[in-house]
Amino acid sequence: MTDVRAEEAAAGLDIVPSGAGSGGAGAGSDGAGSDGTGKSAPPSFGISGWLTWGWRQLTSMRTALVLLFLLALGSVPGSMLPQEGADPAGVQQYFTSHPALAPLLNHLGLFNVFAAPWFAAIYLLLFTSLVGCVVPRTFRLAGSARSLPPRAPRFLSRLPHSAGYSTALPPDEAIEAAAGVLARRGFRLRRAPAAETWVSAERGYLREAGNLLFHLALLGVLVSIALGGLFGYKADKLLVAGQTFADTRSALDEFHPGRLVGGGDLPPFTITLNQFAASYLESGPDRGQPSFFDARISYTASPGDPARSYDLEINRPLSVDSTKVYLIGHGYAPVFRVTDARGQVVYNAATPFIPGSTGNFLSEGVVKVPGAQPQQLGFLCVFVPTAVDVGGTLESVFPAAGNPAVSLIAYAGDLGMNSGVPQSVYQLDTAGMRRLTTGTELLQPGQTLRLPGGRGTIAFTGYRQWVSLQITHDPGQLPALACGIAALAGLLLSFMVRRRRVFVRARAGERGTTVQVGGLARTDASGGFEDEFASLANELAAAHHSTGPARQSETGE
Amino acid sequence: MFRGTVSRAKRRVLIPAALAVTALVVAVVLVAGAGGGGAAGGVSYVGGSTSAVLYAAGHRHPVPDFTGTTLTGSRLSFAAYRGRVVVVNFWGSWCTPCRAEAPALAVLSAKYQPSGVRFLGVDVNDDPASAGAFARGFGIRYPSVSDPGYVITQDFSSAVPISGTPTTLVVDRSGRVAGAVFGSTTYSELNAILMRVTGKAA
Numbered sequence: 193m194t195d196v197r198a199e200e201a202a203a204g205l206d207i208v209p210s211g212a213g214s215g216g217a218g219a220g221s222d223g224a225g226s227d228g229t230g231k232s233a234p235p236s237f238g239i240s241g242w243l244t245w246g247w248r249q250l251t252s253m254r255t256a257l258v259l260l261f262l263l264a265l266g267s268v269p270g271s272m273l274p275q276e277g278a279d280p281a282g283v284q285q286y287f288t289s290h291p292a293l294a295p296l297l298n299h300l301g302l303f304n305v306f307a308a309p310w311f312a313a314i315y316l317l318l319f320t321s322l323v324g325c326v327v328p329r330t331f332r333l334a335g336s337a338r339s340l341p342p343r344a345p346r347f348l349s350r351l352p353h354s355a356g357y358s359t360a361l362p363p364d365e366a367i368e369a370a371a372g373v374l375a376r377r378g379f380r381l382r383r384a385p386a387a388e389t390w391v392s393a394e395r396g397y398l399r400e401a402g403n404l405l406f407h408l409a410l411l412g413v414l415v416s417i418a419l420g421g422l423f424g425y426k427a428d429k430l431l432v433a434g435q436t437f438a439d440t441r442s443a444l445d446e447f448h449p450g451r452l453v454g455g456g457d458l459p460p461f462t463i464t465l466n467q468f469a470a471s472y473l474e475s476g477p478d479r480g481q482p483s484f485f486d487a488r489i490s491y492t493a494s495p496g497d498p499a500r501s502y503d504l505e506i507n508r509p510l511s512v513d514s515t516k517v518y519l520i521g522h523g524y525a526p527v528f529r530v531t532d533a534r535g536q537v538v539y540n541a542a543t544p545f546i547p548g549s550t551g552n553f554l555s556e557g558v559v560k561v562p563g564a565q566p567q568q569l570g571f572l573c574v575f576v577p578t579a580v581d582v583g584g585t586l587e588s589v590f591p592a593a594g595n596p597a598v599s600l601i602a603y604a605g606d607l608g609m610n611s612g613v614p615q616s617v618y619q620l621d622t623a624g625m626r627r628l629t630t631g632t633e634l635l636q637p638g639q640t641l642r643l644p645g646g647r648g649t650i651a652f653t654g655y656r657q658w659v660s661l662q663i664t665h666d667p668g669q670l671p672a673l674a675c676g677i678a679a680l681a682g683l684l685l686s687f688m689v690r691r692r693r694v695f696v697r698a699r700a701g702e703r704g705t706t707v708q709v710g711g712l713a714r715t716d717a718s719g720g721f722e723d724e725f726a727s728l729a730n731e732l733a734a735a736h737h738s739t740g741p742a743r744q745s746e747t748g749e
Numbered sequence: 750m751f752r753g754t755v756s757r758a759k760r761r762v763l764i765p766a767a768l769a770v771t772a773l774v775v776a777v778v779l780v781a782g783a784g785g786g787g788a789a790g791g792v793s794y795v796g797g798s799t800s801a802v803l804y805a806a807g808h809r810h811p812v813p814d815f816t817g818t819t820l821t822g823s824r825l826s827f828a829a830y831r832g833r834v835v836v837v838n839f840w841g842s843w844c845t846p847c848r849a850e851a852p853a854l855a856v857l858s859a860k861y862q863p864s865g866v867r868f869l870g871v872d873v874n875d876d877p878a879s880a881g882a883f884a885r886g887f888g889i890r891y892p893s894v895s896d897p898g899y900v901i902t903q904d905f906s907s908a909v910p911i912s913g914t915p916t917t918l919v920v921d922r923s924g925r926v927a928g929a930v931f932g933s934t935t936y937s938e939l940n941a942i943l944m945r946v947t948g949k950a951a
Binding site: 435436437438439440441442443454458460462464495529532536537538539540541560561562563564565609610611612613614615617 | 839842843845846848849850873874875876877878879881882883885886897898899900902903904906910911912913914916933
């Protein structure tokens with residue numbers, strides 16, 4: 193920013209104060225305030241002027257900060273309201289508990305914030321703003337990091353730090369000696385033209401390098417995030433103990449691919465859940481809180497590979513073939529065996545149930561038996577891991593399966609499955625069905641319920657546990673981390689390194705040569721330059737075998 | 750001098766602006782282009798929908814040689830079908846579009862039996878009791894191998910991108926995928942593909 197001003201001043205431009213640019217300001221006014229002020233008035237000329245002005249506004253630091261704030265603000269509902277992607281059941285629950293408010297929120301996209309158009313608008317603008325701001329700055333910094341120190345000012349005693357003394361050395365030799373001292377101290381030098389006797393020196397260019405690193409790393413972070421968005425994916429899979437799944441599109445319950453992910457891009461691993469164990473606190477105020485989860489799995493990285501075993505725990509994901517597999521949830525899958533009116537076994541499977549919000553893993557689920565003859569059968573069920581009868585209703589008093597029980601309502605009729613319209617496996621469409629049982633029927637493991645009218649039987653034969661796995665592939669994660677670290681390192685460098693200049697002039701006088709040393713710290717926020725300058729001045733004087741008294745002043749004049 | 754300074758200041762803004770706009774356009778084209786992918790060479794569509802496709806001779810990928818256990822408990826090897834046109838249908842009794850297409854598959858398997866075409870099911874994510882009830886209920890007489898964990902399905906992903914259930918593949922006499930229906934198929938779609946692959950229609 194400063195150099196822009198300087199350039200304008202040098203070019204003889206009038207900088208029009210803000211607000212005065214309506215009629216007579218002329219074309220020059222938009223030159224003011226590139227990044228930072230953002231107060232330049234709209235220019236009064238055509239489309240290209242408006243575009244330039246708009247681009248300046250968009251890429252100003254202030255706009256970037258406002259957009260960043262909006263982004264943070266916009267993600268607040270994402271963490272306060274249930275989201276479609278992460279918690280579809282929660283969204284449904286919200287709709288039933290807030291029937292008036294929910295449709296309005298849904299219209300605003302607040303149940304899927306991160307896919308909402310307004311959210312995309314914010315981050316696309318932010319991205320453009322950052323790129324437009326950072327790229328030109330990077331070029332400027334790169335220039336600045338290579339630049340030589342300026343010419344020595346005429347009167348060094350006016351600088352914030354200065355010293356002077358006399359020496360017997362002729363001026364050119366004195367300058368040579370001073371240049372030697374400064375070069376040994378790591379200063380970058382600018383030598384005077386032949387007729388003059390001065391030397392300029394500057395160090396602390398690492399500050400600019402740090403700044404440059406910070407900006408480049410910032411761009412790197414943006415690119416990494418884009419990489420992750422284009423080539424990464426996220427998938428969910430529910431896996432019942434004893435079952436295997438192969439990582440392929442149709443096996444996944446949910447699949448959210450990046451824009452450039454094809455169907456054949458999934459690594460061909462298989463995972464078998466051998467056993468799942470969860471333990472809970474047995475006593476104390478936190479009784480029933482989980483204390484430990486452990487999913488024992490075996491996996492093959494690709495077909496034909498030997499099977500390896502692994503203990504999947506919360507925050508201990510499995511890394512396989514550039515993807516990570518996380519354990520994110522668990523639940524119960526009671527096993528049912530259903531026979532129809534003809535005595536055929538038409539269903540015999542572990543059926544995953546979803547834990548309800550009431551706690552202690554009271555879980556709800558549905559058994560659909562489309563193959564039952566002569567009519568299809570359906571069951572609305574509740575699984576209770578540790579059941580206690582409280583005044584006629586079942587309650588779960590502990591999340592572990594201490595006294596498992598199932599209560600169910602049986603239906604017969606048309607499940608609505610043959611029309612081909614997809615339906616949720618966790619919901620029973622009873623529109624075409626008739627309720628067979630008046631109350632709820634209670635079953636314990638091993639018990640069988642005879643359906644009225646000889647329609648068949650349902651047996652609750654036991655239960656298994658399931659885990660839900662999240663499979664993520666984010667190729668931008670590691671680059672983003674590296675760039676984040678680099679950005680931090682660059683920022684630290686640019687904060688900690690001071691850029692400081694030292695100038696030495698020698699003039700021939702009556703009593704030998706007069707040497708003037710001047711010093712200037714361009715950014716001396718933390719102080720400490722005066723000590724460095726004093727020791728440097730002493731060293732220079734010593735190198736010059738100074739004869740006169742070393743005079744030192746803190747400030748010019 | 751005045752003019753020169755302004756145009757330099759402008760250029761300083763316009764160049765990065767132009768770069769950024771170009772980058773944005775490239776990104777949008779890339780992103781949009783990726784969405785419409787799949788219409789590669791060698792693919793033609795059947796019946797005006799993009800879900801039923803025919804692959805030209807040079808663009809057919811070989812099917813893996815898999816073995817499995819059928820719903821009735823016997824071993825089945827795909828190698829036994831070499832030299833025949835085979836319809837491989839991926840299905841599950843829980844899958845509603847599979848139930849919708851099942852009657853068409855039952856009819857077509859009987860119709861093409863005399864011409865030597867064989868039908869084979871791959872029953873995914875299912876239990877044998879439910880799968881058996883499905884086959885009985887729809888009068889499906891051809892065998893199905895059990896693939897509860899999608900391992901066989903994964904094997905096929907090298908030949909054709911199977912993205913969901915149901916999927917139906919038509920394998921030619923040399924063991925390559927000649928046609929496919931992604932999603933629920935119909936009598937006319939699958940019949941059209943079979944006519945072409947068996948050589949009964951030009």
